[in-house]
Amino acid sequence: MDDLLDSFLSYLVVEKGLSENTLESYGRDLKKFLLFIKSRGMTSAREIKYGDILDFLTHSREEGLGATTIVRSMVSVKQFFKYLLSEKVLSEDPTAHIKTPRMKKAIPGVISLDDVESILGAPDESAPEGLRDAAMLEVLDPSQNHDFVDHYLNLQFDLSSVLFVCTANNLFDIPAPLRDRMEVIRIAGYTVEEKVEIAWRYLMPRLLEDHGITDKDIQFTDEVLGFVSSRYSREAGLRNFERNLAALMRKRARKKADGEEGAWVVDNALVEQILGVPKYAAEEAEKKPEIGAVTGLAWT
Structure with a gap:
């Protein structure tokens, strides 16, 4: 059977153009499989039956192999027998009715959605984007998400225990029925002093590196950073503040x-x-x- 393995690996190189690492993975998995088959006294691929494949799966689990390793190994074995069938070495595929073990994936306990108001506008279901928006509404609605159906996978999910953390720049752009089902936490925008501190700790080191300069090429003071913040970047966040600092860096670079x-x-x-x-x-x-x-009153 070793000659069949060599022939299969050559086929993967010539016909499939697989990388060296992928070939090594196929070879390693199949050598382990063939070693198991030989230990049962079989010397020909024609002797391998459906039950032998199941026994190999059981043996892999008993060895303590992880689900990922077992799935990868079974993919290699199924491809090997598919090749033998196409080459008329076998008349039937013993892996035909073997279902590859599925990887178990847990739904995250917390899902974060940024700028949620931008995807929760009144959905137009005649467009692909509208279908996406309608699905998002169903996911976030506690009265519906306990039996949410993924139509692509045709699987049902219970999302009722998932905590969704959503952010929005404008609360009132979120549809009222959904907004009423949310617990709203208002976070005030950064003050000028906070922006200056964030600039020193996080923005400046990254921007200097991005522009290929150092603090020996350009120097700032707290007063100048405050000036940029208060006179050019009064938004609650940091986007425009960072953009303006980057403009100064680009000029120096x-x-x-x-x-x-x-x-x-x-x-x-x-x-x-x-x-x-x-x-x-x-x-x-x-x-x-x-x-x-006072100069005015504002809510941010």
């Missing part, structure tokens, strides 16, 4: 590539030169304490 040496000490004037006129003006009350005066 380009100048460095052109041969300019030395460090840039970034100040407000340089920020305005690169980023343009500030998008937000500082109110009088933001410059000094104003007892009894």
Whole structure:
């Protein structure tokens, strides 16, 4: 039977063009299978029957092999016998009625969905996107998701014990019936001071590396980072703040590539030169304490 194995591996190389690692995996699995068959006194592939394949599966489990290893091994064995059948070595396939063990996968206890309002708009089921949105509504609705059906796999899932953590920029873009079934947790946006601290700890090291420069090429202060945040990036999150810092980094990286040496000490004037006129003006009350005066009220 070793000559049949060599012939099969040659077939995989010539006809299938499989990689060397894949061939080694096939060879390792099949050699182990043939060793088991020989231990039962069989010397010809024609002697192998359905029951022998089942015994090999049982033997693999008793050896303590993991499900992934057993599945991979059975795929190799089934392909081997399929090849022998096509080459007229065998008249019937002993693995034809063997079902490859299925991998067990647990549904995660927590599923996170970002920007949920963007996928939960009124679904248009005449379009593929609408079908997706309708499915999402069914998944998230506690009254329906206990018997959610995946139509692609034709399997039923109980999602009633799954905790869905959804994020949204605008709560009121989420359909009201679904919003009423959610426990809403409001998280305030970052303050200027928090954005500055996040910039020092996380954004600056990554942006410097991404642009191929160091802190010896460009230097910031807390005041300048606060200026970028308050005058150019007043959103609750960090997206525009990071984008503006990246614009400053790109400018310095380009100048460095052109041969300019030395460090840039970034100040407000340089920020305005690169980023343009500030998008937000500082109110009088933001410059000094104003007892009894407010510039406005906002909810973020």
